[in-house]
Structures are given as structure tokens and as C-alpha cells.
Amino acid sequence: xxxxxxxxxxxxxxxxxxxxxxxxxxxxxxxxxxxxxxxxxxxxxxxxxxxxxxxxxxxxxxxxxxxxxxxxxxxxxxxxxxxxxxxxxxxxxxxxxxxxxxxxxxxxxxxxxxxxxxxxxxxxxxxxxxxxxxxxxxxxxxxxxxxxxxxxxxxxxxxxxxxxxxxxxxxxxxxxxxxxxxxxxxxxxxxxxxxxxxxxxxxxxxxxxxxxxxxxxxxxxxxxxxxxxxxxxxxxxxxxxxxxxxxxxxxxxxxxxxxxxxxxxxxxxxxxxxxxxxxxxxxxxxxxxxxxxxxxxxxxxxxxxxxxxxxxxxxxxxxxxxxxxxxxxxxxxx
Amino acid sequence: xxxxxxxxxxxxxxxxxxxxxxxxxxxxxxxxxxxxxxxxxxxxxxxxxxxxxxxxxxxxxxxxxxxxxxxxxxxxxxxxxxxxxxxxxxxxxxxxxxxxxxxxxxxxxxxxxxxxxxxxxxxxxxxxxxxxxxxxxxxxxxxxxxxxxxxxxxxxxxxxxxxxxxxxxxxxxxxxxxxxxxxxxxxxxxxxxxxxxxxxxxxxxxxxxxxxxxxxxxxxxxxxxxxxxxxxxxxxxxxxxxxxxxxxxxxxxxxxxxxxxxxxxxxxxxxxxxxxxxxxxxxxxxxxxxxxxxxxxxxxxxxxxxxxxxxxxxxxxxxxxxxxxxxxxxxxxxxxxxxxxxxxxxxxxxxxxxxxxxxxxxxxxxxxxxxxxxxxxxxxxxxxxxxxxxxxxxxxxxxxxxxxxxxxxxxxxxxxxxxxxxxxxxxxxxxxxxxxxxx
Numbered sequence: 001x002x003x004x005x006x007x008x009x010x011x012x013x014x015x016x017x018x019x020x021x022x023x024x025x026x027x028x029x030x031x032x033x034x035x036x037x038x039x040x041x042x043x044x045x046x047x048x049x050x051x052x053x054x055x056x057x058x059x060x061x062x063x064x065x066x067x068x069x070x071x072x073x074x075x076x077x078x079x080x081x082x083x084x085x086x087x088x089x090x091x092x093x094x095x096x097x098x099x100x101x102x103x104x105x106x107x108x109x110x111x112x113x114x115x116x117x118x119x120x121x122x123x124x125x126x127x128x129x130x131x132x133x134x135x136x137x138x139x140x141x142x143x144x145x146x147x148x149x150x151x152x153x154x155x156x157x158x159x160x161x162x163x164x165x166x167x168x169x170x171x172x173x174x175x176x177x178x179x180x181x182x183x184x185x186x187x188x189x190x191x192x193x194x195x196x197x198x199x200x201x202x203x204x205x206x207x208x209x210x211x212x213x214x215x216x217x218x219x220x221x222x223x224x225x226x227x228x229x230x231x232x233x234x235x236x237x238x239x240x241x242x243x244x245x246x247x248x249x250x251x252x253x254x255x256x257x258x259x260x261x262x263x264x265x266x267x268x269x270x271x272x273x274x275x276x277x278x279x280x281x282x283x284x285x286x287x288x289x290x291x292x293x294x295x296x297x298x299x300x301x302x303x304x305x306x307x308x309x310x311x312x313x314x315x316x317x318x319x320x321x322x323x324x325x326x327x328x329x330x331x332x333x334x
Numbered sequence: 335x336x337x338x339x340x341x342x343x344x345x346x347x348x349x350x351x352x353x354x355x356x357x358x359x360x361x362x363x364x365x366x367x368x369x370x371x372x373x374x375x376x377x378x379x380x381x382x383x384x385x386x387x388x389x390x391x392x393x394x395x396x397x398x399x400x401x402x403x404x405x406x407x408x409x410x411x412x413x414x415x416x417x418x419x420x421x422x423x424x425x426x427x428x429x430x431x432x433x434x435x436x437x438x439x440x441x442x443x444x445x446x447x448x449x450x451x452x453x454x455x456x457x458x459x460x461x462x463x464x465x466x467x468x469x470x471x472x473x474x475x476x477x478x479x480x481x482x483x484x485x486x487x488x489x490x491x492x493x494x495x496x497x498x499x500x501x502x503x504x505x506x507x508x509x510x511x512x513x514x515x516x517x518x519x520x521x522x523x524x525x526x527x528x529x530x531x532x533x534x535x536x537x538x539x540x541x542x543x544x545x546x547x548x549x550x551x552x553x554x555x556x557x558x559x560x561x562x563x564x565x566x567x568x569x570x571x572x573x574x575x576x577x578x579x580x581x582x583x584x585x586x587x588x589x590x591x592x593x594x595x596x597x598x599x600x601x602x603x604x605x606x607x608x609x610x611x612x613x614x615x616x617x618x619x620x621x622x623x624x625x626x627x628x629x630x631x632x633x634x635x636x637x638x639x640x641x642x643x644x645x646x647x648x649x650x651x652x653x654x655x656x657x658x659x660x661x662x663x664x665x666x667x668x669x670x671x672x673x674x675x676x677x678x679x680x681x682x683x684x685x686x687x688x689x690x691x692x693x694x695x696x697x698x699x700x701x702x703x704x705x706x707x708x709x710x711x712x713x714x715x716x717x718x719x720x721x722x723x724x725x726x727x728x729x730x731x732x733x734x735x736x737x738x739x740x741x742x743x744x745x746x747x748x749x750x751x752x753x754x755x756x757x758x759x760x761x762x763x764x765x766x767x768x769x770x771x772x773x
Contacts, residue, residue: 008746273707
């Protein structure tokens with residue numbers, strides 16, 4: 001039997017599943033860093049979150065939508081991992097599951113599933129938990145390298161919380177910061193600081209970025225312009241004030257900025273499609289993160305910044321287009 | 335050698351499968367019967383000049399161009415016309431075809447069958463255009479646009495660049511590649527003939543990087559021909575598309591709705607130029623061409639010199655096909671047409687016949703768009719296929735027109751690379767069809 005179909009008659013080996021698999025591979029270094037610094041707790045939270053997201057997507061597909069499950073495209077695994085990376089490692093299991101529910105059922109499936117959600121599911125889950133359980137969401141365990149069970153866990157503040165305290169400066173906190181309260185660049189780079197389990201290690205996140213760029217999963221535009229805008233604003237701010245603690249490098253290495261810029265802002269579904277749009281979106285994220293971190297009562301602004309810019313994506317897509325062949329600037333130069 | 339050029343935006347790098355680039359062109363022989371469609375080109379079908387029972391020779395005019403956008407059709411064999419009726423073409427559509435029962439191999443007397451290369455161009459520009467017209471030459475790269483129209487520059491238009499398209503960026507196909515390796519000199523002379531007709535002095539033969547032997551062969555010849563140069567282009571699909579080729583070679587972009595002539599360029603396929611040489615220097619009308627018969631379901635892929643009208647089955651029998659053929663394609667895998675009729679004939683535009691295995695033609699499973707923007711990245715025309723698809727799903731064809739769907743060159747890069755396997759090209763084609771219908 002000969003088949004007939006329209007051209008083209010063969011396809012690129014890249015499909016949705018292989019793209020998602022590459023994102024998961026890119027997330028592995030950050031996961032390993034979390035295991036190294038936070039031990040068993042991190043593992044429990046990650047497994048709970050991934051399992052929660054996958055099972056919930058499966059249930060929604062089969063019993064609500066009554067369609068074949070879409071879990072095989074692996075996007076729920078990514079949502080689960082990203083949600084876990086945005087949580088402190090000692091999050092109670094039931095709270096993590098609530099986060100999964102909000103992320104998958106409310107933020108993703110209720111909009112129609114993969115490709116149709118407006119907001120990044122993992123971020124919606126995180127922000128929901130952050131507002132509902134502020135204590136648990138901001139209690140960070142001090143990282144302990146290779147102490148797998150993390151027995152004598154003590155809590156620690158994140159770099160950003162420290163910055164915030166200094167900002168509302170009483171002389172005492174100023175002092176405590178000066179005496180070694182602020183972590184060193186190297187610790188922040190490898191991840192030996194308090195914080196959400198996936199965001200602490202800049203090195204691991206950058207490895208993931210390199211992998212995704214190498215595999216052409218994402219383009220460099222969003223991470224570069226997001227971090228770049230944020231850096232420039234902080235740099236100007238830092239130069240124009242006499243404070244010694246707001247240096248832009250600390251700002252970039254701390255909190256969820258790299259995790260957000262590399263993995264959350266680049267989410268296909270919730271970011272613009274044209275290159276122009278991506279740049280616009282990333283610059284917007286950078287500005288909002290800067291504003292929220294420095295002028296709001298929240299120490300962290302990445303989640304809110306990305307979610308706010310997510311809402312603008314349809315508008316950006318409507319305005320930003322690529323140049324049609326044979327039109328525009330290039331043509332006039334001739 | 336000047337630097338390697340390419341077009342700036344979009345494009346893909348599919349697997350090449352150029353398994354026949356070292357297989358010399360051989361004569362496929364003459365089948366018992368040929369079926370010659372009277373429309374093998376863009377435009378009006380040619381007017382049939384023969385009836386059942388007529389005797390024809392190789393090269394006899396059997397159908398006459400009907401109007402400007404049309405082309406003559408010549409007999410490719412000698413024998414007796416047995417049928418003039420509708421038959422199924424490779425496209426699956428029924429076309430008027432002339433069936434000729436082969437008797438011997440008697441050629442028209444004026445055709446020069448000697449193997450020597452005629453270098454002296456004695457015909458005047460007007461004569462060249464007339465010969466090209468009377469030889470039924472059309473664009474042999476696939477589109478089938480009648481060549482005389484392209485060569486006959488309308489008054490008020492200026493041409494300063496002739497580009498010979500030796501790119502052949504479709505996977506599997508090697509017909510032009512082999513032709514350039516084996517008949518480089520004839521192609522270069524063909525370029526000079528077209529130069530003379532166009533009234534210009536220079537021609538650029540564009541060949542892509544993955545044909546080192548063809549580049550070498552043509553460069554060896556161009557050294558002794560002033561004005562003809564080789565331009566190496568990057569191996570990227572769709573480098574061979576007319577607009578993308580002009581952009582690569584000259585840096586000029588053909589504006590939407592315009593023709594190459596508007597940016598002072600004329601592009602001719604290498605096979606077409608060879609046909610021009612044969613027509614002008616050897617008085618041989620276009621009745622045979624080189625066809626690659628290949629694919630992963632073929633044991634002995636080959637390049638054949640084939641008489642127009644030869645049924646596909648005649649060629650397939652010569653390449654030892656495997657049992658599990660799942661698809662037969664006329665043309666390349668990116669833009670070719672899947673056919674089911676193995677008796678469908680080779681036409682002037684058939685650059686290849688591909689047989690693909692059952693296992694390599696599994697129907698794609700379509701899933702939801704994940705907005706990855708791959709279709710935007712690969713579109714060489716700067717379109718947004720996902721947005722066009724969304725408009726077409728809602729039958730909003732005018733909206734699709736506003737976002738330039740009519741500029742689509744149907745290269746298939748979007749459908750090829752969509753990770754969700756959405757048939758984006760089909761949506762674009764549907765939009766173009768609906769918009770043009772309304773006009």
C-alpha cells in the first residue's frame with residue numbers, strides 16, 4: 001500500500017518530548033546541587049512535587065477532559081521540578097502537594113493544558129504557597145555539604161533577606177552583616193547559601209543554561225536581556241548611592257534570579273515568540289525584578305516580575321513581528 | 335574562491351541522503367510505451383497537434399504552446415500515437431495525455447546526435463529566445479515556469495545578473511549534481527547562450543558546499559570562459575529557492591509580490607541551462623532529462639537519463655526496490671508530491687522519484703502547539719506559521735493575508751521542524767488557495 005500525504009514527507013527528529021527531556025537534563029545539575037547542600041529533605045520535596053504534578057495531570061486528562069493523557073510529553077515533570085526548586089527543602093509534603101495542585105490543575109490544565117496556559121504553572125504554584133504559607137516558605141535551612149540527613153539543621157536567612165534587613169537599616173543588622181552575615185561570592189556561586197533548593201547554585205544553573213543553548217532548546221535572548229537589564233539598573237543604583245552592600249553581582253547571584261531568567265522566563269508557552277518580543281519581555285522582567293526587590297516589602301521579585309510579564313505576552317506577540325523577507329530596512333539600503 | 339554565501343534568515347539542515355552523487359548518469363532505455371502529459375509547466379495546457387494513429391519521431395512537436403504562459407511538448411520516442419485522453423499524473427490529478435507506442439528509435443533529422451561539444455554560439459539573441467520557445471523548455475527544478483518568458487526581458491526592466499541554480503537542496507536528489515559533474519562545459523556554454531539572449535556579460539553558477547566534485551568540475555571549465563563564475567553557497571535548505579538564492583548571491587531581496595526581474599536578476603536551474611545548450615547548439619528539443627531514482631526502499635539507487643513520458647514503474651524496476659515500499663514521491667521529500675499511480679509518467683519537472691520504506695513514512699502524531707517559536711525561526715520568509723495556522727483554523731483567511739501568507743514559498747521548513755508535528759504548511763497552502771479563489 002502506498003501512502004499519500006502532503007509535503008514535507010519527513011520530519012525533524014526533534015519533538016515536544018525530546019525538547020522537554022533536554023530541559024529536564026538541564027535541570028539535573030541544580031537538582032544535584034540541592035541534594036549536596038540540603039540532603040534527604042531536598043530529595044523528598046523533589047520526588048513529591050514531580051509525582052504530584054504528573055499524577056494530577058494524568059487524572060485531569062483521564063477523568064475530567066476524558067482524553068488520552070498528555071503526561072508522556074514530560075512537561076509535567078518540568079513543572080514539578082521547577083516548583084520543587086522554588087521551595088525551601090524542609091517544606092511539609094502536604095503543602096508541596098497543594099502547590100502541585102495549583103500549578104497543574106489551576107494554572108495549566110484549567111486553561112486547556114500544555115501550550116495554552118497564560119502564566120508559568122510552577123510560578124503560580126510557588127506564589128500561591130508563598131502567600132498562603134509565608135512562614136514555611138521563608139524558613140530556610142542552612143546548607144550542609146554532604147550531610148545527607150541534615151540532622152542538626154539550623155535555619156538561615158537568604159542573602160536577599162539579609163539585604164532587605166540592611167536596607168531597613170538599624171545599626172545592629174548593619175553590623176551583623178559586616179561581620180560576615182553576607183555570604184561570599186564563591187559560596188553564592190556554587191550554592192553554599194540559604195534559599196530555595198534549586199536557586200542557590202548559580203554554577204549548576206549556568207551549566208543547565210549552556211546545555212539548553214547547545215541543544216538549541218532556547219535562544220540566548222531572554223536570559224541575557226533579563227539578567228543584563230537587572231544588572232545595569234542595579235549597577236546604576238549602586239553607583240548612585242553610598243550603600244556598600246547593594247553590589248550588582250551579589251544581586252544577580254542571590255535569590256531566584258538565575259533560576260527565573262534561565263528556566264522560568266524562557267518557558268515557551270508563557271514567553272513571546274518573536275526575537276523582538278523576547279527582548280521586550282526580558283527587559284520588562286529585569287525592570288520589574290529590580291523595582292520589586294528594591295522598592296517593595298518583598299525581598300524577592302523574580303516570581304512576580306515574570307508572572308506580570310506573562311500577562312503581557314499576548315499583547316507583545318500582537319505587536320512584535322519578525323521582518324518579512326523583502327521588506328523593511330535592509331531593502332532600502334540597496 | 336570567494337567566501338561561502340547564504341541567505342540570512344531561517345532555513346533548516348535536514349539529513350542529506352545524497353547517496354547517488356557518485357553514481358554516473360546512465361541511459362534508462364526506452365520503454366514500450368510513453369505517456370506524455372500536455373501540461374508539464376505552469377500555465378495553460380498545450381494544444382494537441384496529433385491524433386490517434388499518427389506516426390511521430392523523436393523530437394516531433396506533438397502539442398503547441400497555447401498563449402504566452404505555456405510550453406511546447408515534443409515526442410520523446412518514435413512510434414504511433416495510440417491514445418489521446420485523460421490519465422492520472424504523478425500529482426494524482428487527471429491530465430490530458432498523449433500515449434505513444436514505441437517503434438524503433440528514429441530521431442528528427444535536424445537533431446545533432448554527435449557527442450562533440452559545440453562551443454561557437456552563432457544564434458542571435460532573438461533566435462535564441464525563439465529556439466528556447468520552440469524547444470518547449472521550462473524550469474526543470476520543479477516549478478516548471480516556461481523559460482522563454484524569463485529570458486525575454488520585458489521593456490523597461492533591466493537585468494544585470496544571471497544566476498544558474500546548481501543548489502539542489504532537496505535531500506536524495508542528485509540529478510543536477512551529476513549533470514554538473516558530467517556536463518559542466520555544456521552548462522557553462524548554456525550560461526553564455528542565456529547571457530547573449532539577456533544582453534549581459536556575466537553569469538554566476540551557484541553550487542552548495544556539499545557538492546565538492548560538481549564545484550571542482552564547473553570551476554575547471556569556468557577558467558576558460560570569461561564572465562562565468564562559481565559561487566559556493568552554504569548547505570542549507572531552502573538555499574535553492576529562487577528568492578533565497580538571489581538573497582545569498584547578490585544580497586538583494588525580492589519584495590513581496592515581485593519577481594526576480596524586479597531586482598534585476600534571472601535565475602535558471604542547472605538542468606534548464608543544459609537543456610538550453612542542447613536546444614540552441616544541438617537543435618534538440620526538451621524530451622529527456624536526468625532523474626534520480628532513490629530512497630531508502632531502493633537497493634540500487636541511480637541517476638538516469640530518461641525520456642519524458644516514461645512510466646515511473648519502468649524506472650523503479652531498474653533500481654531493485656525492496657518489498658516494503660510505503661511511499662512513492664515525485665520530486666524531493668521536502669516539496670515533492672506523494673503519488674500512488676506507479677504508471678504515472680516522468681515529466682519535464684520530475685527531478686527524482688523516491689521510494690521510502692513503510693517504517694520511514696509513519697504518520698505524524700499531532701499534539702498541541704507549545705509556542706516554541708521554531709516555525710518563526712526556520713521560516714526563510716520571516717512569516718509566523720503558527721499565527722497563520724490559528725487564523726486558518728477559524729477560516730479567517732483575510733487575517734492570514736494581512737500577516738503575509740501570500741509570501742509563503744511552500745518550502746515546508748515549518749512543518750518539517752514543528753515539534754508538535756502541526757501541518758503548518760498545509761494551513762498556509764489552504765489560506766493561499768482560499769485567498770486566491772476569492773479574487
